[in-house]
Amino acid sequence: MKRSENGSRRWILASGLGVAAAAAGAGWALWRLQRTGEEDIAPLWSMAFDTPSGGHIEMASLRGRPLLINFWATWCAPCIREMPALDRFAREFAGRGWVVFGLAADSADMVREFLLRTPVSYPIGLAGFGGIELSRRLGNQEGGLPFTVLIDRSGRVARRHVGELQPEQLRSWVEGIS
DSSP: OHHHHHHHHHHHHHHHHHHHHHHHHHHHHHHHHHOOOHHHHGGGGGOEEEOTTSOEEEGGGGTTSOEEEEEEOTTOHHHHHHHHHHHHHHHHHGGGTOEEEEEEOSOHHHHHHHHHHSOOSSOEEEOGGGHHHHHHHTTOTTOOSSEEEEEOTTSOEEEEEESOOOHHHHHHHHHHHO
16 A cells, blocks of 8 residues: 555655646746737748738838837728727827738728728738738737737837727826836
8 A cells, every 4th residue: 555655745746846847837838928028929020911902011110119010900800990089080190100010811802892891991901811920929929900019219019909990098098108
């Protein structure tokens, strides 16, 4: 019976160490997700996106200004509801250096068709369905839409938000950055 007790103790000890290691790993992953630093988004600045009109936008050209990137899709009702507020925000704060950039996680044809019916004044990039993966790399762990990330003038992630943004939230973000 002693051997059985020793085996049980070893199993309990090994299980406890496993749980502790898993907790440490989860804590590290959470810390890493919550970190805001240029190293989290460095690859973003080398990307370029086609536009619905046939041009392209290089992310490096948007660097150095407060940048609000909004991931959206034509089939996403909350995305569509928040677009007028994003459009007003883009026009109102452009003079203060702010840039709103929409990244459509959708097919190019669907985006073109949608924007003919519902134009916006801010630039739109075509991220395709890979846009969801890019949003995950920027902190959208759920992969939900809409997803908005605010990058400050120094190139650090200042805010992240999954779900429909309200105009009051946008204004509070400005106060925190400007």
